[in-house]
Amino acid sequence: MSRNNLVVIGVSTGGPLTLKALFAGLPPLNAAFLVVLHITPQMDYRIAQGLAGVASMPVVLAQDGQYLRRGNIYLAPGGFHLKLDGNQRVVLCEGARVNYVQPAVDVTMLSLTRQLSGAMIGIVLTGMGKDGAEGIRHIKQMGGVTMAQDQQSSTIYGMPKAAVQTGAVDFVLPPNRIAGKLVELLEAIT
Amino acid sequence: MSNRIMIVDDNEYVRGSVDIICESAELDLTSAASGAECLERLESGFRGVILMDIMMPEMDGWYTIREIVSRGLYPGNIIVMLTGMGEPDCKMEGLQEYVSDYMTKPFGPDQLIESLQYYLTLLSTVRNHE
Numbered sequence: 658m659s660r661n662n663l664v665v666i667g668v669s670t671g672g673p674l675t676l677k678a679l680f681a682g683l684p685p686l687n688a689a690f691l692v693v694l695h696i697t698p699q700m701d702y703r704i705a706q707g708l709a710g711v712a713s714m715p716v717v718l719a720q721d722g723q724y725l726r727r728g729n730i731y732l733a734p735g736g737f738h739l740k741l742d743g744n745q746r747v748v749l750c751e752g753a754r755v756n757y758v759q760p761a762v763d764v765t766m767l768s769l770t771r772q773l774s775g776a777m778i779g780i781v782l783t784g785m786g787k788d789g790a791e792g793i794r795h796i797k798q799m800g801g802v803t804m805a806q807d808q809q810s811s812t813i814y815g816m817p818k819a820a821v822q823t824g825a826v827d828f829v830l831p832p833n834r835i836a837g838k839l840v841e842l843l844e845a846i847t
Numbered sequence: 848m849s850n851r852i853m854i855v856d857d858n859e860y861v862r863g864s865v866d867i868i869c870e871s872a873e874l875d876l877t878s879a880a881s882g883a884e885c886l887e888r889l890e891s892g893f894r895g896v897i898l899m900d901i902m903m904p905e906m907d908g909w910y911t912i913r914e915i916v917s918r919g920l921y922p923g924n925i926i927v928m929l930t931g932m933g934e935p936d937c938k939m940e941g942l943q944e945y946v947s948d949y950m951t952k953p954f955g956p957d958q959l960i961e962s963l964q965y966y967l968t969l970l971s972t973v974r975n976h977e
Contacts, residue, residue: 669943670948673948673965673966673969674965677965695943699922702972706969707968707972735944757941758941758944785940786943812948813935
């Protein structure tokens, strides 16, 4: 698989513990991971540090102008929307809330374009509301693989449910099986 | 840095249960029987993990969070909602960024302790310039 693999994860309430469980089960993989968690600027760094404590890959807060690199996990900072230019370069934007939140998952996912090479994977995890549903539909239309957390394991099934209801979700799974599916779809970095 | 927990619930039994659980894990707990008491504790300097009941008389959990945010008392805290109901309604809209977790009562002691310890770890992390 190409080195330009990209995984975008959208998540809200229940996210800190769900992300901890997901990344604790992942080996270093041949993809850049971008996490959009509904979070305030006061908490974003702490969440990133918490994930760094359990993840096998480095975790950083995404910075404006930064290029995503495989084998790294990037957390969207609070107080901005995050778009990806060319599916690789981080663009942090101010502006109105979308789906009542900032950062919004839909803003990030809808900024993605068809991958010229490599896989694009979109995942929506636990959270209230419907943020991420339009983004998942878009990723599917761009030829990506899509996943949503299942109801039983979700703290709040709102966001995954809205994503599933688009009909554009390939896999509905609990976090440990999402991790397994990612391992199946992406090559390990040795 | 804080290592404290606050339970905000008008139900004395729930407050007592959380007290026993926290004591068993040697976690420092303070109790508030209403949203107003929660705000008083925060105004007095409490920072830590707030376990917030949703259904309370006069000032419910959502209203209390809006007050916490509007008074500038959110930084340094993590908020976990406690509910006897299923999934939240639209009252949560716009508050997602402030609510880290959502636990349905009754919850197991192990689940609560594990969650609280992780959140306390997060709160103990500070940026260099903080």
